[in-house]
Amino acid sequence: MPQMDPKGWGLVLLLAMLAWSGLVVAEGSVPLRLALLSTEADYSPEEVLAGRAGEFRALPGGRVLLPGGSGRTHWIRIEAELDGQADAHDPHRVLWFDRVPVAEFELHVPVDGGWWRQSRSFFAPGPEEELLASGFVFLLPPLPDGKVVMLAQVRNRVAVSLRPILESEWRYRLGDRRMTVALSAIYAGLVVLALIGLALFAAMREPLYLKFVGFALAAWLLLTAVNGHLYAIPGLRWLGISASPGLFALGHATAACIVLLARQFAGLGACAPRLDAILGWTPWLLLALAALSLGLPLAAADVIQVGSTAAWAGAGALCIGSSAIALRHGRPLALPMLLLWFALLVSACARPLVSYGWLPQNVWTMYGFQLALVASVFLLMLGLTGRVMEFRKQRDRARLAKEQADASLKTEQGRRRFAESLAALREADNGDIEWLAFRRLLESLRPLVPQQGSAVLAFGYHGLDLLLAEPIALKERYSRMLGARGGTLKGLCRSRNPVQVLLDDGQTPGEGSSHERGLFAVVPLRMDKPGWGALLIERQPWESFDHNELRLAAEFAAMATQAADEAAAARELRRKAELDSLTGAYNRHAMDTLLARAMAAAHAAHSPLSILFVDLDHFKQVNDRHGHTVGDQCLRVLAETIRRMLGPDDLFGRYGGEEFIIVLPGRAAEQARQFGERLRVTVSELRIGEGEDAVRFTVSIGIAGRQASEHAAQPVIDRADRALYTAKRSGRNQVQMAPS
Ligand SMILES: Nc1nc2c(ncn2[C@@H]2O[C@H](COP(=O)(O)OP(=O)(O)OP(=O)(O)O)[C@@H](O)[C@H]2O)c(=O)[nH]1
Numbered sequence: 167m168p169q170m171d172p173k174g175w176g177l178v179l180l181l182a183m184l185a186w187s188g189l190v191v192a193e194g195s196v197p198l199r200l201a202l203l204s205t206e207a208d209y210s211p212e213e214v215l216a217g218r219a220g221e222f223r224a225l226p227g228g229r230v231l232l233p234g235g236s237g238r239t240h241w242i243r244i245e246a247e248l249d250g251q252a253d254a255h256d257p258h259r260v261l262w263f264d265r266v267p268v269a270e271f272e273l274h275v276p277v278d279g280g281w282w283r284q285s286r287s288f289f290a291p292g293p294e295e296e297l298l299a300s301g302f303v304f305l306l307p308p309l310p311d312g313k314v315v316m317l318a319q320v321r322n323r324v325a326v327s328l329r330p331i332l333e334s335e336w337r338y339r340l341g342d343r344r345m346t347v348a349l350s351a352i353y354a355g356l357v358v359l360a361l362i363g364l365a366l367f368a369a370m371r372e373p374l375y376l377k378f379v380g381f382a383l384a385a386w387l388l389l390t391a392v393n394g395h396l397y398a399i400p401g402l403r404w405l406g407i408s409a410s411p412g413l414f415a416l417g418h419a420t421a422a423c424i425v426l427l428a429r430q431f432a433g434l435g436a437c438a439p440r441l442d443a444i445l446g447w448t449p450w451l452l453l454a455l456a457a458l459s460l461g462l463p464l465a466a467a468d469v470i471q472v473g474s475t476a477a478w479a480g481a482g483a484l485c486i487g488s489s490a491i492a493l494r495h496g497r498p499l500a501l502p503m504l505l506l507w508f509a510l511l512v513s514a515c516a517r518p519l520v521s522y523g524w525l526p527q528n529v530w531t532m533y534g535f536q537l538a539l540v541a542s543v544f545l546l547m548l549g550l551t552g553r554v555m556e557f558r559k560q561r562d563r564a565r566l567a568k569e570q571a572d573a574s575l576k577t578e579q580g581r582r583r584f585a586e587s588l589a590a591l592r593e594a595d596n597g598d599i600e601w602l603a604f605r606r607l608l609e610s611l612r613p614l615v616p617q618q619g620s621a622v623l624a625f626g627y628h629g630l631d632l633l634l635a636e637p638i639a640l641k642e643r644y645s646r647m648l649g650a651r652g653g654t655l656k657g658l659c660r661s662r663n664p665v666q667v668l669l670d671d672g673q674t675p676g677e678g679s680s681h682e683r684g685l686f687a688v689v690p691l692r693m694d695k696p697g698w699g700a701l702l703i704e705r706q707p708w709e710s711f712d713h714n715e716l717r718l719a720a721e722f723a724a725m726a727t728q729a730a731d732e733a734a735a736a737r738e739l740r741r742k743a744e745l746d747s748l749t750g751a752y753n754r755h756a757m758d759t760l761l762a763r764a765m766a767a768a769h770a771a772h773s774p775l776s777i778l779f780v781d782l783d784h785f786k787q788v789n790d791r792h793g794h795t796v797g798d799q800c801l802r803v804l805a806e807t808i809r810r811m812l813g814p815d816d817l818f819g820r821y822g823g824e825e826f827i828i829v830l831p832g833r834a835a836e837q838a839r840q841f842g843e844r845l846r847v848t849v850s851e852l853r854i855g856e857g858e859d860a861v862r863f864t865v866s867i868g869i870a871g872r873q874a875s876e877h878a879a880q881p882v883i884d885r886a887d888r889a890l891y892t893a894k895r896s897g898r899n900q901v902q903m904a905p906s
Contacts, residue, residue, distance in 0.1 A: 196259075196332040199245040200225040204238050211274040211281055211317050214241050231523040232268075234325035234468030242318040246332050248311050258335040259309065261316065263302040264532065265394045266326040266521075267410050273304045274317040282307050289406035291398040298395055300345040305335065323467035324410050325521040349393065352540050356386040359547045366550065372557050374430055378550055381423035385539050388420045392536065410467040411459045414474040418456035420539070421481040422449035424510070427546055431503060432488035437495050445488055452477060475518045482511025499549045506545055509538040577614055577718065584610035584722060588729035592736055599737060600630055603730035607701065608636035611722055615715045617703045618684060622726075623648055623655070624691060624699030628734050632699075644702070647671040659690035659698050664716040668707055687711045689723045746820040748798060749805035757819030757827055761879045764817060764831050769877035776838030777882050778828040779868040779890040780808070780845065783898040785824040792861055799854055800863055807848055811841070827883075835871040835903060842867040842901040850899060864899035866890060871906060 201222035209219040222243050232240050244261070261273065265288065272285040286295065286302040295303070318330070360382035367375035390396035391413050397406035405412060429445035455477055459470050489504035513534035519525040520532065587606045594602050604622040611620060619640040624632040633648065635641035648655070651669050658665055670683045684704040691699035701723045705711070711719075744756035752760060761777075768775040782788070782800065789797040801824065808818055808828060817829040830838050846867055854861040868890025870882045885904035893902040 196246050196248070198228065198330055198332055200228065200230055200330070201243040201245075202230055202232075203241040203243070205241070206238050208239070209241075211319075214317060215243075215315070229327055229329040229527050231521070232320060232322050232326050232328065234323055234471060234521075235465065238321075240320045240322070242320065242328070242330075244316045244318065244330055244332075246314050246316075248309055248314055259306045260333050260335050260338040261304040261306055262300075262331045262333060262338060263318070263328050264527075265299065265301045266322075266328060267324060267394070267413060268320055268322040268326055269409065270319070270321040271302055272319040274319065275304075275306060275309070276315065277307050277309075288394045289397050289409050290403070291394065295398065296346075297398050298346045298349050299398075300342045300349075303338070303342070323464060324471045325468060325518070327521045327523065327527050329527050349395070352536070353386060353390060353395075355540065356382050356389070356543060359543055360386070362547060363550065366554065370554065370557055370561075374427075374553075374557075375550060377423065377426050377430065378546055381420070381427055381546065382543050384416070384420040384423045385543050388416045389536050389539060391416050408460060409464060411462060411464065411470055414470050415456040415459040417474055418452045418459065418477060421478055422452035422456070424507075424542065425449050425452065425481050425485060428485040428488055428503070428507065431497070431499065431546075431549060432492040433497060434488055434491055438488075438491050441484075441488060441491065445484055448481060448484060452481060471518060471521075475515055478514040479511065482507060482514060486511060498552070499545070502545055503549075506538065506542050510535070510542055513538045580610055580614045581722075584725065588725060591729050591733040594733065599733045600624070600628055600632060600730050601634070603726045603733070604632060604634050605636075607722055607726035608634060611701075611703065611719060612636055615687075615703055615711070615719060616705070616709075618705055619644075620701070620703045622691070622699065622701050624693065624697070626697030627691070627693050627699055628730070643671050655688060655700055655702075656698055658688045659700050662690050662692075664689040664720045666711050666716070683707055685710060687716055687719055689716070689719045691723055692727050749802055749820055751805050751809070751826065752817065752819035754819065754821050757817065757821065757829075758879070760817050760819075761827075761829055761883075764829055765872065765877055765879045765882070768831055768872055772874070773832055774834035775872040775882075776830045776833050776835060776841075777870050777872075777879075777886045778830070778838060778842050778845075779821070779883075779886045780804075780826040780828060780842075780865050781867075781890055781894070782824040783864045783866055783894075785863070788861060788863060796854060796861055800861065803852060803854060804849060804863075804865070807852065808845065811845060811848070827886075835869065835906060838869050838871060839901060839903055842869050846899065846901055866893035866898045867901045868893055868904065869901065870904035873906070 201224045203214065203220055203222045205214075205219045207219065213219055219241065222241075230240075230242050248259075263271070267288045269289065270285065270287060272283060275282040284294075284304055286292070286304075291299070318328075320328070360379050363375050363379040363382060366372075367379065387396065390399070391405070396402055408415070425445055425448045429442065432442075432445075434442040434445070455473070459474070462470060485507040486504060489500055489507055493500035493504055513530075516525055516531045517535055520527050525531050584606060587610070588603065591599050591603055604624070608620050608622060611617075619635065619637060621635045621640070621644040622632065623634075623644070624630065633641065633645060635644050647669060650671060654667075654669070658667065664687055666685055666687045668683055669686045685707045687701075687703040687705075689701040689703075691701060693699055701719060703711070703719060744752055746753045764775060782804065785797065785800070788800060801820075805818075805820070805826070808826060812818055812828070813830075815831050817831075819827050821827040828841075830841060833841065846865055849863070849865045852862065854863075868886045868888065870885035870889060872882055876882060889902040889904040893900050896902065
């Protein structure tokens with residue numbers, strides 16, 4: 167069995183203190199004989215006493231039970247034997263009745279041959295009544311000793327139980343004062359608890375506290391209404407119009423709040439979902455019943471009374487059930503809650519049962535409900551304050567989780583975008599791959615890792631030295647830093663793991679440097695030795711990098727170098743596939759593509775373009791005489807000679823075995839002829855080898871120019887080929903122009 171919380175013991179203590187305070191004048195000092203007569207006609211007190219209205223029925227047990235819904239007038243005869251003992255110091259007597267919800271209550275006392283009359287109303291208390299009157303109180307006129315007969319005339323709608331007490335005034339006042347103090351404490355306590363709940367809501371923004379405030383206020387309204395004090399409060403008197411149905415509606419609203427909170431405290435969503443669902447819609451049902459109570463005619467008040475008791479019993483049973491399950495699952499405060507719901511259920515049903523005469527009328531049956539209700543509010547308050555820290559922790563956890571989820575989503579998006587941008591490297595121009603990879607790296611990391619700036623430095627990476635900065639304005643500073651701390655950085659890169667170090671840019675303070683020292687995350691880049699490089703991310707010296715940031719930077723840096731390596735490898739493969747392995751010139755396939763492109767460009771720009779076919783003369787003899795190795799060497803030397811003579815836009819490829827093609831964009835026939843002639847002469851002067859064994863060779867060249875309308879290469883190639891053929895036939899070692 168779970169241990170009782172210290173708060174639970176505090177509650178028990180509170181209940182005991184309230185009980186000790188003695189809520190009512192327990193018993194009168196003068197014994198009373200009671201009799202009841204009910205009639206539908208209107209009679210005067212004399213006629214009633216004379217027996218014209220019917221016979222009085224004697225009532226044992228010191229109380230009067232009046233059935234509800236009758237609309238009849240009840241006459242209560244109260245007989246007492248006054249012996250005069252009370253009047254030594256206190257000549258006045260008080261006749262006291264429990265304050266029950268009756269519409270009209272009039273007391274008739276025979277005085278000097280006439281009648282002394284005073285009336286009371288539960289829902290419209292008169293100005294002569296005290297604000298927190300404990301009951302219907304009548305300060306009697308001086309009465310002679312001996313037998314006295316008084317008549318109380320009552321009209322009621324709901325069943326009530328009345329217990330008259332005849333008492334000396336000072337004894338009544340003593341009890342009444344204790345009652346007033348207790349009630350004031352209860353009412354004020356409820357308001358204070360509601361305010362505390364409101365303050366907690368303002369601090370925590372947790373709707374549960376608002377529910378509690380609603381409950382505390384509903385309890386306050388219900389208690390003040392049940393005791394009849396609500397209708398005596400200036401400004402709230404109008405509430406008396408709703409009479410008994412209004413009282414029951416308040417009861418239903420309070421029950422709705424109780425169920426709402428009981429559900430929240432039990433937290434059965436996971437372990438008893440069905441009961442949880444029922445608890446979810448019960449408050450709405452109770453509120454609907456409250457509305458119904460207000461809508462039904464006043465004559466149905468006694469029916470509403472029965473319905474209200476049943477609704478409370480049902481709501482109480484649900485609360486008890488939920489607390490019992492919560493207790494089994496070890497929920498905090500489940501045991502005191504269970505006991506309280508039980509006390510509330512029993513006490514809520516007790517008062518109506520007293521009215522029907524099925525239970526004795528005493529402090530517990532009449533006021534137990536109020537005690538239990540106050541104790542419930544108090545216990546819930548304790549429970550709620552206990553949950554403040556829990557809520558705060560929960561909220562912090564939820565916020566942290568959301569921040570982490572947002573951050574990881576942002577990182578994931580950044581990673582995806584970065585990977586996409588790296589995929590585009592394969593399409594990049596040859597010289598841009600490394601630069602683009604590192605620029606993307608810096609730009610992608612910037613929004614993910616808070617920083618002052620960042621840089622990539624790389625030496626001997628794919629044969630390049632690079633320094634990139636983000637923002638670009640910092641490049642100068644990083645360049646200075648590299649000059650001053652390059653050795654340190656190179657040393658750090660040997661470890662291959664990211665580190666964070668304080669570095670300066672080598673300037674002394676005051677030399678114009680905006681921030682001399684920064685904290686740098688140094689992430690070594692993976693590259694083949696002797697090359698080395700690093701990604702640097704800079705922050706203020708006091709803002710260190712956490713493990714995740716360093717890991718992310720290392721991951722992105724690895725992605726960048728890997729993508730650049732792959733793109734460079736692809737570039738190399740592509741290049742090899744386009745080149746002739748022996749001479750390094752473009753092969754025929756690549757040349758066809760490049761030539762088609764150059765022709766289209768020349769056609770679009772209306773600019774000239776010339777094609778030269780260069781063929782070695784009697785190359786078969788060179789091979790035969792000197793061997794293929796020498797033949798190969800001749801081809802390489804010729805290719806190198808041609809390459810040296812080309813401009814940046816010129817193209818050069820090997821078109822067949824010993825046949826080369828040269829494309830000269832922008833050069834017309836005459837310029838091409840001069841180029842060809844220069845080439846022919848240069849080749850004729852070449853020597854392969856030394857001395858007498860030196861090999862010499864010549865070339866024949868055929869030239870054709872693009873005609874104005876031509877944009878396809880083949881006709882020009884054909885003309886150049888024919889010109890070459892002419893050169894060969896005409897004796898070789900010469901340049902022939904194709905006819906234009
Ligand atoms: N060493 C070497 N020889 C090659 C290569 N490609 C083609 N050849 C040779 O080039 C020679 C071409 O001979 P031909 O087409 O008869 O022409 P030629 O002997 O140069 O005579 P003309 O062109 O009429 O002056 C052949 O013997 C081929 O074997 C090569 O890559 N290396």
